[in-house]
Amino acid sequence: MPKKILISGNEAIAEAAVQAGCRFYAGYPITPQNEIPAYMAQRMPQVAGVFIQAESELAAVNMVFGASAAGARAMTSSSSPGMSLKQEGISYIAGAELPAVIVNIMRGGPGLGNIAPAQSDYFQATRSGGHGDYRCIVLAPYSVPEAYTLTALAFDLADKYRLPAIILGDGILGQMMEPLEVKRIKIKNYPKPWALTGCKNRKAQVVKSFYLKEGTLEKFNLGLQQKYRRIHEKEQRCETLFLDDARIILVAYGTMARIAKSLVIDLRRQGQKIGLIRPVSLWPFPDKIFQSLSRSRKNLRFLVIEMSYGQMLEDVRLTLDGKFPVAFLGRGGGGVPTEKEIINKIKKLK
Amino acid sequence: MNKIYSHPRSLRDISTHYCPGCGHGLAHRLVAEVVDELDIRERVIGIAPVGCAVVAYDYWDFDCCEAAHGRALAVATAIKKVRPDNIIFTYQGDGDLAAIGTNETIHAANRGENLTVIFVNNAVYGMTGGQMAPTTLIGQKTATTLDGRRPDLHGYPLKISEMLAQLPAVKSVQRVSLHSPQEIFKTKAAIKAAFQNQINGAGFSLVEILSSCPTYWGLNPKAALDWIKDVMAKEFPLGKIK
Numbered sequence: 001m002p003k004k005i006l007i008s009g010n011e012a013i014a015e016a017a018v019q020a021g022c023r024f025y026a027g028y029p030i031t032p033q034n035e036i037p038a039y040m041a042q043r044m045p046q047v048a049g050v051f052i053q054a055e056s057e058l059a060a061v062n063m064v065f066g067a068s069a070a071g072a073r074a075m076t077s078s079s080s081p082g083m084s085l086k087q088e089g090i091s092y093i094a095g096a097e098l099p100a101v102i103v104n105i106m107r108g109g110p111g112l113g114n115i116a117p118a119q120s121d122y123f124q125a126t127r128s129g130g131h132g133d134y135r136c137i138v139l140a141p142y143s144v145p146e147a148y149t150l151t152a153l154a155f156d157l158a159d160k161y162r163l164p165a166i167i168l169g170d171g172i173l174g175q176m177m178e179p180l181e182v183k184r185i186k187i188k189n190y191p192k193p194w195a196l197t198g199c200k201n202r203k204a205q206v207v208k209s210f211y212l213k214e215g216t217l218e219k220f221n222l223g224l225q226q227k228y229r230r231i232h233e234k235e236q237r238c239e240t241l242f243l244d245d246a247r248i249i250l251v252a253y254g255t256m257a258r259i260a261k262s263l264v265i266d267l268r269r270q271g272q273k274i275g276l277i278r279p280v281s282l283w284p285f286p287d288k289i290f291q292s293l294s295r296s297r298k299n300l301r302f303l304v305i306e307m308s309y310g311q312m313l314e315d316v317r318l319t320l321d322g323k324f325p326v327a328f329l330g331r332g333g334g335g336v337p338t339e340k341e342i343i344n345k346i347k348k349l350k
Numbered sequence: 351m352n353k354i355y356s357h358p359r360s361l362r363d364i365s366t367h368y369c370p371g372c373g374h375g376l377a378h379r380l381v382a383e384v385v386d387e388l389d390i391r392e393r394v395i396g397i398a399p400v401g402c403a404v405v406a407y408d409y410w411d412f413d414c415c416e417a418a419h420g421r422a423l424a425v426a427t428a429i430k431k432v433r434p435d436n437i438i439f440t441y442q443g444d445g446d447l448a449a450i451g452t453n454e455t456i457h458a459a460n461r462g463e464n465l466t467v468i469f470v471n472n473a474v475y476g477m478t479g480g481q482m483a484p485t486t487l488i489g490q491k492t493a494t495t496l497d498g499r500r501p502d503l504h505g506y507p508l509k510i511s512e513m514l515a516q517l518p519a520v521k522s523v524q525r526v527s528l529h530s531p532q533e534i535f536k537t538k539a540a541i542k543a544a545f546q547n548q549i550n551g552a553g554f555s556l557v558e559i560l561s562s563c564p565t566y567w568g569l570n571p572k573a574a575l576d577w578i579k580d581v582m583a584k585e586f587p588l589g590k591i592k
Contacts, residue, residue, distance in 0.1 A: 066428030
């Protein structure tokens with residue numbers, strides 16, 4: 001039997017990256033994700049990989065751009081203020097169609113905010129956080145073991161679709177320790193004929209995101225949009241509980257979903273017709289499950305719960321398109337909605 | 351009969367978008383000649399900047415990578431770490447290397463990354479319309495210093511090469527110019543030495559090239575070359591700095 005170890009979410013993400021074939025990491029210190037660079041500083045040399053403590057978040061993400069252009073599986077990590085700085089590089093990675101994994105262990109904002117857990121970067125992650133019309137795949141683990149599997153998945157999807165994939169966690173997930181079975185990850189190797197290796201035995205090639213000639217950028221963008229539609233169709237992920245007969249459905253992701261899930265199980269035991277949708281992929285947002293409920297059900301109520309003032313809420317409302325009432329409970333700035341607050345909110349829905 | 355000169359294999363035989371009298375075309379060619387002479391065309395990966403030379407990869411016939419404005423040395427650092435057997439160089443202007451990218455420049459140099467840096471200093475932002483650069487001379491009129499650069503308002507021309515030469519991990523820093531055939535030969539020799547350093551694993555080498563921008567200096571091409579010799583090279587002395 002594979003042994004179980006007690007490990008923090010941050011370290012589980014880092015180990016998953018190593019197991020998934022990540023051989024380049026660059027990062028800059030920022031709380032609450034510092035365990036990731038510390039772990040990588042130790043692990044990368046052990047696997048003949050590269051660890052760089054960069055001089056800035058900008059340098060770190062642009063190093064990932066370079067490493068990926070050279071064909072390596074590459075990752076950087078940060079927390080909210082640092083993610084704002086990385087947006088330039090993420091836009092270039094998206095524009096050059098390079099694979100990369102970027103971890104955001106969110107903290108309270110805006111500005112320097114605080115170092116308490118938050119989910120207030122949902123918009124930044126799921127929309128184009130930087131300039132230009134692009135998307136990143138965004139995966140939101142709700143436990144340490146899931147942080148491990150989703151990080152590995154992020155590397156696979158980034159290579160498969162050639163885009164940045166974001167692991168969106170929060171300070172609780174990053175710091176929390178849980179038992180983890182360190183499973184070996186099967187790595188699918190995607191050919192990278194576009195990688196810069198020197199032009200031996202082939203024509204010279206360029207990695208770029210620049211399309212100056214009239215019409216060329218629009219054409220490129222249409223190709224990106226086609227790719228995004230394919231991802232939207234194929235890569236939706238969510239966990240659902242008790243949807244069959246639920247009258248009220250809670251919607252939450254990440255740490256917030258951990259709290260919501262245990263509450264839903266408790267309330268079920270008490271006989272309440274309550275269910276849960278936990279989006280695991282935030283982009284693509286798992287709209288199919290909402291749409292199927294829209295088609296098949298009547299008189300449902302939704303309650304979106306977030307550690308923010310209502311960001312994923314917009315996706316739920318957009319997806320349901322007015323078909324069902326959607327209520328919201330959220331706290332920000334390090335506040336985490338409690339079970340009691342959720343129960344009170346549910347009572348008001350009835 | 352011996353063939354003593356031909357078009358460099360590493361330079362595509364097409365015309366460039368550069369203005370008449372611009373130094374970039376020359377600098378591109380010198381890089382291409384050096385790459386050919388060192389027989390590293392199949393190993394070299396160039397990092398193109400943002401600025402007038404943004405499409406340098408359209409002119410060079412070897413692998414190239416884009417970098418965001420100022421980030422060329424971060425990109426180059428990573429490519430070299432991932433592919434240590436390749437020869438990696440950046441080609442950057444003054445705004446790219448010494449303003450928006452100063453941080454990346456200083457830290458790549460301070461880490462002693464085994465890279466070659468071609469730094470083209472023409473004392474203005476060309477691509478965007480001739481604004482003040484960190485290297486703009488005192489009194490020099492630009493789109494954003496209409497009455498000339500003033501030290502009390504804009505500070506002094508930034509001598510980034512001299513700053514970098516202070517760093518212990520920097521192997522070599524040389525300032526050269528394109529204002530005459532003799533200087534062009536010296537420039538080529540400096541570029542070659544900087545590549546040779548990397549091939550030998552010697553570490554961070556930078557060549558600063560004083561290059562003309564007749565368009566935004568408001569001079570004809572010949573007068574622009576004279577201005578490098580008579581004015582610019584007084585502020586930025588030529589020679590080996592380290």
